[in-house]
Amino acid sequence: MPSFLRLASLVAVCALVASSLASSQQPVNPHATPEARALLALLSSISGKGIVTGQHNFPNDGSKWTDRAYDITGKYPGLFGEDFGFSGGEDKDSTLARPAIVEEIKRQYKNGSIIALTWHAVRPTDDEPVTFRDSVQGKLTDYEFQQLLTPGTPIYNRWCAQVDVIVGFLRQLRDANVPVLFRAYHEVNGNWFWWGYRPGPNGSAALYRQLYDRFVNVHHLDNLVWVWNVNAPGGAAGPSADYYPGAAYADVVTMDIYGEFKQEYYDDMLRIAAGKPIALGEVGGLPSLDVLAVQPKWTYFMAWSGLLESSSPADRIQAVYHSPVSINRDDPRIAPAMEAMRKSFNDAPPQPVSPESTAEARRLLAKLAAAPGKAPLGGIRGDATGFTPAILAADFDGMRPQIAGIIDSVKQRHTAVSLTYAPLRPTDNGPAKSALTDYEWNDLITPGTALNKLWTAQVDSAAEALREFQKAGIPVLFNAYPDSTGPASSEKPFWWAGRKGFRGSAHLYRMLFDRLVRQDGIRNLLWVWQQGPPSFAPGAGTPSDYFPGLLYVDAVQMKAPALNGRFPMDRYLAQSTAGKPIGIEITGNPPPPEAFGPHSLWSWFVVQGSPAQAEALKKLFAAGNVGAGTD
Structure with missing residues (x-):
């Protein structure tokens, strides 16, 4: 689609979010696509006015858990969450599902969903496929981690190769003009993933910035809205602020909560975000309407696969999905904006992988x-x-x-x-x-x-x-x-x-x-x-x-x-x-x-x-x- 038509197709988005533009920040990527900018502006526009419902899906499950949310509530979640996986064979987290994931994301986007992606990255000393406990939850020594942050080292080169596999899939979404909420190195303050629990500027935050640099400055994935994520602090999760990469690297600030939605967690996110949109990156049980009344600036939540029914009472699920505060896929607060973004959706033939091809x-x-x-x-x-x-x-x-x-x-x-x-x-x-x-x-x-x-x-x-x-x-x-x-x-x-x-x-x-x-x-x-x-x-x-x-x-x-x-x-x-x-x-x-x-x-x-x-x-x-x- 010609660029002038793409810009024209976003006029409706700009009209819908005009009231928020003055107070909302620009994307951290100065070259962000019009669609990524519109998505970020949309989140800014609903902050304090409503919360987008969301549902995660395992890589090999397609839209199973999103469809289940519809079966229960009669409403499709406004946000479709997916993961790139790490395991093999027919496992729910199989990397073999990645090509199908791209096609499912396109389908969900065409149907009106906001897209949110997570990647349980393999430890850079390992090769895919792996098991969750041995690799994703594995460890790097302090020496290995510093070598990972040093360009040209063997472990850095391995990391680049692993990252570039995911780039191949994200690039297809970029070329189709699909904006993506990308949650990089999630739950970064927890001690259960190899990339996490390293506080300070040269720890986990530096790895996040390194991924940003490769995605944005090397591969030009300008369709991404950058989502920084922590787990609710306490126990095996450190103080959130110790892992923040800086305002120049995060568009949205999020927290995963599997338990009580304490007011201090909400206040902590607001302090770190400093005006950026905040959201619940993962939840087990849904926040109650009473919680949402006193924590109104969460812009979306994403229920983890299989936990919607097992972690929330049936009456709470219905109450949340049918509350005026909740924004489902067909809600007029997001549906027209998403439709305007989709006018630039491009399912055109792929471009050659060789740069400057004939x-x-x-x-x-x-x-x-x-x-x-x-x-x-x-x-x-x-x-x-x-x-x-x-x-x-x-x-x-x-x-x-x-x-x-x-x-x-x-x-x-x-x-x-x-x-x-x-x-x-x-x-x-x-x-x-x-x-x-x-x-x-x-x-x-x-x-x-x-x-x-x-x-x-x-x-x-x-x-x-x-x-x-x-x-x-x-x-x-x-x-x-x-x-x-x-x-x-x-x-x-x-x-x-x-x-x-x-x-x-x-x-x-x-x-x-x-x-x-x-x-x-x-x-x-x-x-x-x-x-x-x-x-x-x-x-x-x-x-x-x-x-x-x-x-x-x-x-x-x-x-x-x-x-x-x-x-x-x-x-x-x-x-x-x-x-x-x-x-x-x-x-x-x-x-x-x-x-x-x-x-x-x-x-x-x-x-x-x-x-x-x-x-x-x-x-x-x-x-x-x-x-x-x-x-």
Whole structure:
């Protein structure tokens, strides 16, 4: 949406909150989006006049607890709370739910909810997934914590990588113009989380400021309203003011209360906030109407998942939700303002992850994003006599001799090229399907070592070849380090495959991205990450064990012998890609055209070309529901 239309759509918000603007503070982020500014102004406008009802939801529960609040009260809460999780598998806090969380947040926002997000961050010495007690509630030594606050240290670099995973999801909300109340390092004064209970300017508050700096000044997440949060003080929770990062880092000041709503807690928040909106970040039982009468400036509360009924009497739940002081989702005190914000909601196609990507790459990504259910781009590896697929697929080991012929063919007949980058083993130019020892692997990914320098030279040579496509104006679907999850069969894996964890296969993929994009200036690539079909072999792990992160991937591809009509492979893949385009490389017989019908989620496919399959291929590529080249 053009910027002048976005600004026009916020006129209604400005009218609604005009009376509060004179007294409300500006966002701490000077580059905050119009939507973030409007949300903060909205909270300022209702301070002292009402309280927004809110409900938290566990990552893997979707909207379960929000829907339950509606079932009980007949009212939808005005605030939808979510978490990014930390655990694995089917657990309620599973990180596998993150792509679905983004889509659910968009749905809730379109329905009129204020969005509030929390992140139970993994201890930076650990790798996701983790257990709550061992990592989120783990400890760092004083030395480790100071190293965490020191740029360039190993633990700082690990922290950056973990933070950037969450950035990948928040960036999607930013690009969709969804404002978010982001509660960073919550309950910071408590001794139960690894980030908390370190008072003073160089303790927990410094870590909060470090996160702010990375989110705002490095990644430009300007859609966030910054929510600082403490637990009700006493016992294992220290005095709130000892953990405050400063007025320049908090838009909203909040407290979590699981017990009595003491007046001293409320007064404490008002003193620290100094005119900023205050709120109840988490509650177990709801505050009574008597409490709200003497503590009128709480701007919202968020009941924790599963505790609404178990911690509040039934009559209190009804009384609070139906009180004139409470502001539910359809309340005229927020509904028109939220509707005005949503006029700038942008569900547009994703932008390439490469900064300053070429126009050709952006156009190709837009085509892929628009293709599902219409006409996936058809690709072929090998012979294409008698028809013109949109995508020409080829293997690429980094060498230049094969490039000229591919470029000529693409210019004449195709829209794009798909290159599968499967380089030789960097130790000795051995076959790609071979192994490195653990010692060699660690040497390879350690900057400055002899093996790392060999790898760097290998990548820079590949960059010279890829630059020829860039000069020719050809976008490349770049399938880098394929089959990193390991082959589903007994076939020998590639040397880069099957290594889990922070310094595993995903790390090498990120290293390749950084070298080609940031050092070598290759901007015409759409970065494709490939996985095989689900594997149930012992120790195989899940695709998330090898996924490099949304900041490094434009699209995700599955490689499989065939489309399985009984198993919706496209829906399985789409669950984990957070709206990124998905494709499939079929190594067996080509599918019939009807496999890519109106309910298909595939953006592109690649099939094997051979004379034996000529008739089936011609039928497939002649179908109106398959995109052919060249435009």
